Amino acid sequence: MTAALFNAGFANLPDYLGQHVLLSLSAMLLGLAISLPLAVAASRVAWLRGSSLAVASIVQTIPGLALLALFYPVLVIVSGFTTATFGFGFRALGFLPAMLALTLYSILPVLRNTVTGLGGIDPAILRAARATGMTSWQSLTLVELPLAAPIIMAGVRTAAVWVIGTATLSTPVGQTSLGNYIFTGLQTENWGLVLFGCIAAALLAIVIDRLLTLAESGLAERSRWRLWSAFGGIAIVVIASLFPLLGRAQAPVVIGTKSFDEQYILGSLIQTRLSEAGFATQRRDGLGSAVAFHALVNGDIDVYVDYSGTIWANEMKRTDSPGRARVLMQMGVWLEKTYGIRCLGSLGFENAYAVAMRRDRADRLHIVTLADLAAHAPDMTVGGDYEIFARPEWRAVADTYQLHFAHQRQFQSDFMYRAVVGGDVDAITAFSSDGRVAQYDLRLLGDPKGALPPYDAVLLVSAKHARDKKLIASLSTLIGAINLKTMQQANLMVDRDVDKRSPEATSRWLAAQISR
Amino acid sequence: MIHPPGPMITLERLSKYFAEGSAAVRDVSLTVARGEFLVLIGESGSGKTTTLNMINRLTEPTSGRILIEGRDIRETDPVMLRRQMGFVFQEVGLFPHMTVGENAGITPRLLDWAPGDIDSRVRELLELVKLDVAEVAQRLPAQLSGGQRQRVGLARALAAKPAIMLMDEPFGALDVLIRDDLASDYRGIHDQLGLTTILVTHDMTEAFLLADRVAVMRNGELLQVATPKELVAAPANDFVRAMIEYPRRRAKKLAEAMQIS
Numbered sequence: 001m002t003a004a005l006f007n008a009g010f011a012n013l014p015d016y017l018g019q020h021v022l023l024s025l026s027a028m029l030l031g032l033a034i035s036l037p038l039a040v041a042a043s044r045v046a047w048l049r050g051s052s053l054a055v056a057s058i059v060q061t062i063p064g065l066a067l068l069a070l071f072y073p074v075l076v077i078v079s080g081f082t083t084a085t086f087g088f089g090f091r092a093l094g095f096l097p098a099m100l101a102l103t104l105y106s107i108l109p110v111l112r113n114t115v116t117g118l119g120g121i122d123p124a125i126l127r128a129a130r131a132t133g134m135t136s137w138q139s140l141t142l143v144e145l146p147l148a149a150p151i152i153m154a155g156v157r158t159a160a161v162w163v164i165g166t167a168t169l170s171t172p173v174g175q176t177s178l179g180n181y182i183f184t185g186l187q188t189e190n191w192g193l194v195l196f197g198c199i200a201a202a203l204l205a206i207v208i209d210r211l212l213t214l215a216e217s218g219l220a221e222r223s224r225w226r227l228w229s230a231f232g233g234i235a236i237v238v239i240a241s242l243f244p245l246l247g248r249a250q251a252p253v254v255i256g257t258k259s260f261d262e263q264y265i266l267g268s269l270i271q272t273r274l275s276e277a278g279f280a281t282q283r284r285d286g287l288g289s290a291v292a293f294h295a296l297v298n299g300d301i302d303v304y305v306d307y308s309g310t311i312w313a314n315e316m317k318r319t320d321s322p323g324r325a326r327v328l329m330q331m332g333v334w335l336e337k338t339y340g341i342r343c344l345g346s347l348g349f350e351n352a353y354a355v356a357m358r359r360d361r362a363d364r365l366h367i368v369t370l371a372d373l374a375a376h377a378p379d380m381t382v383g384g385d386y387e388i389f390a391r392p393e394w395r396a397v398a399d400t401y402q403l404h405f406a407h408q409r410q411f412q413s414d415f416m417y418r419a420v421v422g423g424d425v426d427a428i429t430a431f432s433s434d435g436r437v438a439q440y441d442l443r444l445l446g447d448p449k450g451a452l453p454p455y456d457a458v459l460l461v462s463a464k465h466a467r468d469k470k471l472i473a474s475l476s477t478l479i480g481a482i483n484l485k486t487m488q489q490a491n492l493m494v495d496r497d498v499d500k501r502s503p504e505a506t507s508r509w510l511a512a513q514i515s516r
Numbered sequence: 517m518i519h520p521p522g523p524m525i526t527l528e529r530l531s532k533y534f535a536e537g538s539a540a541v542r543d544v545s546l547t548v549a550r551g552e553f554l555v556l557i558g559e560s561g562s563g564k565t566t567t568l569n570m571i572n573r574l575t576e577p578t579s580g581r582i583l584i585e586g587r588d589i590r591e592t593d594p595v596m597l598r599r600q601m602g603f604v605f606q607e608v609g610l611f612p613h614m615t616v617g618e619n620a621g622i623t624p625r626l627l628d629w630a631p632g633d634i635d636s637r638v639r640e641l642l643e644l645v646k647l648d649v650a651e652v653a654q655r656l657p658a659q660l661s662g663g664q665r666q667r668v669g670l671a672r673a674l675a676a677k678p679a680i681m682l683m684d685e686p687f688g689a690l691d692v693l694i695r696d697d698l699a700s701d702y703r704g705i706h707d708q709l710g711l712t713t714i715l716v717t718h719d720m721t722e723a724f725l726l727a728d729r730v731a732v733m734r735n736g737e738l739l740q741v742a743t744p745k746e747l748v749a750a751p752a753n754d755f756v757r758a759m760i761e762y763p764r765r766r767a768k769k770l771a772e773a774m775q776i777s
Contacts, residue, residue, distance in 0.1 A: 127610030132623050132672065133599030142622075146613050333744065367643060 012180070014244035017200065019176040021241040024163045027099050031106030031159060036152075038107075038113030040140065049115055054074075056108035064166040067104065068173050071097030072291060076298070087365035093300035094284070097172035098177075105157040105166055113155025117148030128258065147210060150220040157212035162418045164205040168197065172259070174284040174295060178204070183286040187259055188494050188503060189414055252280035253471065256301035259286040260385075260413050261494040261503060262351060262433060262487065266305045266457075270475065274303075277474035289387050292316065297339050302462045303475070307351055309453035311335070313392045324350075324454040331458075340463030344475055349433055349484040352455040353393055355382075356430035356442040358420060369446035373427065381407040383416045383425035393452055394429070400451035414495065433457075433484060435492025457482075481514045522586055524680065524712040525571065530580035532566050532736075540566040542736040543580070548574040548714060553706055555723040556716045561668075562663030564716045567733070568682050571714065572598045582682070599623055605684035608665050608711070615641070617653040617667050623676040631684035632716040646701060663694035670702065672747035681706070683715040687722070699726060721763045732756050 042049040046334040059067070075092035082088060090096065121144055129139040145152075181197025184190070211233040218226030253274055257267035264285065271281050284301050293315060295301045308327050308436030312318050316334055321327070332343040357368060367373050389396050389408055391452045397403060405427075411419055417436045419430045430437055430444065432455070437444060459478060465471050490510045501509070525548040540619040541563040548554045556564045569575040571582055573594040582589045589597055610619050618625075620641050621634040629637070642649045645667040657665055666686065673681060686702075687695040703726055706713050717723055723730050724744045725734070731741040732755075740752035751757040 122607075122609070123608040124605070124607035125611060126605075127574070127605070128611070131572065131598055131603035131605075131609075133595055133626050133676075134622075135595050138626060143611055143613075151619075 013200065014241075016176060016178050017204070017241045018243070018245040020164070020167055020178045020201070020204065021238055022245065023095065023098055023102065023170060023175060023177060024160070024167050025238055026066055026095075027102035027167070028106055028156075028160055030099065032110060032156070032162075034103070035107040035110040036114060039111045039118070042111070042115050044136075052111060053108075053115065056111050059104045060108045064105070064169045065172070068098060068101040068169055069288075071101050072173055072294075072515060075100075079298070082367075091300050092298055093174040093287075094293045095175055097173050098167070098175035101511070102163045102167055102170075106163050109155040109158035109162065110152065113158075114148065114152045117151030118144055119152070121147050140305040146341050150216055153212065153216040153219050153241075155218060157209060160208050160212060161205050164208060165201060168201050171286050172288060173291070174256070174287055174300060176282075176284075177226050180285060183259065184264065184503075186412065187286065187414075188261055188264065189497075189500070190502065204237075207329040208234065211237070225514055237503045252282040253303060253465065254282045254284055254301045254306035256284045256287050256292050256295055258289055258292050258304075260431075262431075262491050263305065264503035265490055265494065265506050265510060266347070268504050269478070269510055270303055270305075270459075272507060272511065273478065277470060279471065279474075294409075296341060296460055296462050299408060299462050299464050302465050303471075304460060305347065305457055306460055307455040308346070308458055309352065309393065309455040310453045311458075313396070317392070318453070319392070319396055321450045321453045324456060327454050328456055328458070335460070336466075340466055342366035342463075342472070344459040344461060344472065345479040346456040346458055347478055347487075348480045348482045349457055349487045350455050351431050351433035351457055351487070353388065353429055353452055354432050354444040354447070355397075355427050356420065356437060356444050357427045358423075359441050359443045361426070362443045362445075367445065368443075369448050370397065370403060371448060373445055374401045374403050377403050377405045377425075380405050381417070381424075381427035383409050383411050383419045383428040385413055385416060385429065388429045397451045400449050431485045433491060434495070435488045435490075436495055438488065439492060439496065457487075478514070482510070486510070486513050524550040524552070524585060525714070526583040526586075527567070527571075528583070530567065530570065530582065531578050532563070532570065532575065533578045539563075539736045541570070541577075544733075544736075544738045545580075546731060546738060546741060548712060550712055551710050552726045553703070553713045553715070553726060554731060555727035555729075556714060556731045556733060557718065557720060557723045559718060560732040561735075564733050565684055565735035566736075568684055568714060568716050571680075571682055572599075572601050572603060575711050599627055600678055600680070601675055602676075602678040602681040603684075604666075604669050604673045604681070604686040606686060606688045608657075608669040610665060610668055610672070612657055614656075615653065616647075616655050616657065616660070618774070619657065619668055620671040620675055622672060627676055637675060641675055642668075644674065644705060645671045647671070662690055663698060666690060666698060670698075670705075674705070679712060681711050681713040681715075683713065685713065685717055688717070688719075692761075702726075720759055724763060732759065 037205065041050050043192070044457055072092055075090070075097055079090050079092050082090070125143065125147070126139065131142045134142065167177050170181055171179040171183040176202060178197050178201045179460060181200065182194050182270045185193030185197060211230045214226050214233070215230035218224070218230055255267050255270050255274070257263040267283060267285065272302045274281050284295065289310060290300070292304055293306060293311065306332050311331055312327050314329065328346060335341040335343050355373065357367060362368070365376055367376065389410070409425055416428050417440060418428070420442065421440050430442060432444060436442075459475060461472065461475070490506050493506045493509065494503055527544055527546040530541055530544045531539065533539050543569060544563075556567060558564045566575055570577050571589075611622070614622070617638050621638045624634045624637055638653065639649050642653060644776060647664065647667050652660065652664065657668065660668065669686070687699050690698065699722060705711070715726065727744060729741060729743050730747055732739045734755055740747065740756050742750075746757065748760055751760060
C-alpha cells in the first residue's frame with residue numbers, strides 16, 4: 001500500500017517538481033525586478049516608503065488561494081482587451097496567474113528588508129561617500145547596497161520560502177505544482193499523497209532556505225567562496241529540476257478536471273484513451289467549475305467532462321427545464337455556435353444536484369420531496385459544496401419551493417457527506433451519481449416542480465480540436481458507455497474508507513466495464 | 517608653480533537659514549590665502565560645521581557666495597567639486613566593507629585613474645600618514661585602532677591631490693597623546709604639500725597650536741579673524757577674551773605645577 005503510494009508519488013515528481021521550481025523561480029526573479037528598484041526609490045523618497053510598504057503589507061494579508069484565484073478573471077478581461085485591441089490574447093489559466101500572484105507575495109519581504117537595510121547605514125558613512133565625491137548612484141552601488149546586502153538577502157530568503165510554500169496553491173488555477181499531490185490527495189482522501197506533497201514542498205523550501213542562508217553569511221562575512229557555493233547550489237537545484245521539462249513532447253492535449261472524484265476517474269479514463277491513440281497528454285486537475293468551462297473556451301484545456309444542467313443554468317442562463325434530450329441538444333448547438341466547442345454527447349449517466357437527507361430522519365418528518373422539506377427548512381442547516389449556494393440552480397430551487405434554511409455551511413464533498421450522516425447538518429446538496437448516497441442510505445428528495453435541470457455528463461472538446469478526427473474517434477467510444485450504476489460503483493471505490501482505490505486504478509476498472 | 521594672485525577661498529556675505537527660519541550662519545565674509553591654515557572655532561551650534569559644509573556644497577547656502585580661486589563654486593558640479601577637495605571629519609566614516617587600501621584609493625577610483633596608478637598612490641599616501649603599508653593595506657577598518665583609522669581617513673582625503681583640505685573636528689574623538697601626534701603630523705603635511713586648510717574645532721589650545729589664523733564664530737556670526745598673537749593681544753569682545761582666557765589659565769596652572777615638581 002505504502003510502496004504503491006510512493007511509486008505513484010515519484011512517478012509524477014519530475015513533472016510536478018520541475019513546474020514548481022520554474023514557477024517559483026520566475027515569480028522570485030520578477031518580484032526582485034520590482035521590489036529592489038522600488039525599495040531603492042523608497043529609501044530616497046519618504047512618501048513612497050510609507051505607501052509602498054503599506055500596499056505590500058495589504059497584499060500580504062490576502063489569503064494565498066484568493067490572490068491566485070483573483071488573477072484569473074483579471075487576466076481574462078485583460079486578454080479580452082488585448083485580443084480586441086491588438087489582435088492577440090494570452091492564456092488566462094495556469095502559469096501566468098500563478099506567477100503574477102506569487103510575484104506580489106514575494107515583494108513585501110524584499111521591499112521591507114531593503115528599505116530597513118538602506119535606512120540603517122551609519123550617517124557618517126553616507127556623509128563620507130558624498131564627501132569623497134561619489135554620485136548618488138555610486139554611493140548606492142559602491143557603499144549602500146554592499147553594506148545592506150546581508151539584510152536584503154535575508155529578505156530574499158523569506159520571500160523564497162513563502163513563494164515555494166504558496167506555489168502549492170496554484171493547482172486550482174490550473175498550474176501544475178507540488179500542490180497537485182495535496183489537492184488530489186485531499187479530494188480522494190488519500191492522506192498519504194497529501195503528506196507526500198507537503199514533504200516534497202517542505203524539502204524544496206528547506207534546501208533553498210539553507211542555500212540562501214549560506215549566501216547571506218557569505219555576504220555578511222565577505223566570503224566569496226560561500227557566496228559562490230550558495231549560488232552554485234541553487235543553480236544545480238534549478239537545472240536538475242527543470243531538466244525533465246525540456247524533454248517533454250510539444251503541445252500535448254490538455255485534459256481538465258474539476259475538483260471531485262468522478263472527474264479524476266473520468267479524466268484518467270480520457271487520458272488513457274488518448275494516450276492509447278498516440279496523443280501526448282497533460283492534466284489540469286482540480287479546476288473550479290466555472291474556471292474549467294472558461295479554460296475550455298480560452299483553449300487552456302482541450303477536453304473535459306461537464307454536466308448539461310451546469311452549462312444550461314450557469315452559461316446559457318436558462319431557467320426552464322425542457323427535459324434531458326432537449327437540454328442536451330440545445331446545449332450542443334449553443335456551444336458550437338457561441339464558442340466553437342464540440343459536445344461529443346452524454347457519457348450515459350446523470351450526475352444531478354439533488355438535496356439529500358438521512359433516510360431515517362426524512363421518514364420521521366415525512367419528507368419525500370423538496371416541497372415537504374420547505375416546511376421544516378427554517379429550523380434546519382443545509383450543507384453544500386463550495387459553489388452550489390452561488391449558482392442559479394440553487395436560487396431556482398429556493399424560489400420555486402420557498403426553501404429557506406436557518407443556516408448554510410460549505411464543505412469539501414467528503415466532509416459534506418460525513419456532516420449529514422453525523423447530524424451536523426440536516427440536509428445536503430448531494431450528487432446523484434455519488435456512490436455515497438447509497439452507502440450512507442441517504443434519501444434524494446424529489447423535484448416535482450422541475451426546478452433543477454437535468455445533469456447529463458457530457459464530453460466537451462475545445463474549438464482547436466473540434467475537427468480533429470483522430471481525437472474525436474478515440475473519445476467517441478466513451479459516449480453512452482457508462483450507466484449510472486457503474487459510475488456510482490466507480491465513485492464509491494474511490495470514496496469509501498476501506499479498500500480505497502486510486503482514481504487511476506478505478507479508471508482501469510471502469511474501462512474494463514465499458515469494453516465488456 | 518605659478519599661482520594666480522588673490523585668495524584661495526573667499527566667502528562673501530554667506531548665510532544659511534533652515535526651513536523653520538532659524539539662522540545657522542549669518543552674513544559671514546572671510547578670505548583664506550593660498551597655503552594658509554585657518555582654524556574655525558566656536559561652541560557647538562555656532563555655525564562652524566555648516567560653514568565648512570557649504571564650501572564643498574554638502575550644504576547649499578541661502579544667500580551669499582563662495583569663490584575658489586576667484587570662481588563661484590556654483591559653476592562647478594558638486595560631485596566634481598568634492599573630488600577636488602579633501603574632507604576629514606570626526607567620525608572618520610571609513611567604508612567598513614572596503615580594505616584600508618581601497619578606502620584610501622576611493623577618490624582616484626571615482627576619477628577613473630589606472631589601477632596601477634591608484635596602487636602606487638595608495639602606497640605613497642599610507643607612508644605619508646605614517647602607516648605601515650605592508651601591515652595595514654589589506655585590513656578592514658574594524659581591525660585598526662582609532663588613531664590608525666583617522667590616519668586612513670586623512671590618506672583618503674589627500675588621495676586625489678587636492679589643493680584644499682576641509683577638516684571637521686578631525687582629532688576630537690582621539691586620546692590626548694595620539695591626538696597631539698596626529699595634529700602635528702598633519703601640520704607637517706600641510707606645509708610639505710602647500711595645502712590650504714580650514715579646520716573646525718571647539719578646542720582653543722588646538723587652534724593656537726595649529727593655526728596661522730583663527731576665526732571665532734558664535735550664534736552663526738563671525739566675531740573675529742586674527743593670528744593667535746593678535747587674538748591674545750586684542751580680543752574683539754568679552755566672548756573672545758573668555759575663550760582665549762581658558763588655554764592661558766590652563767598653561768599658567770601647568771607651568772606652576774611644573775615648577776613645584
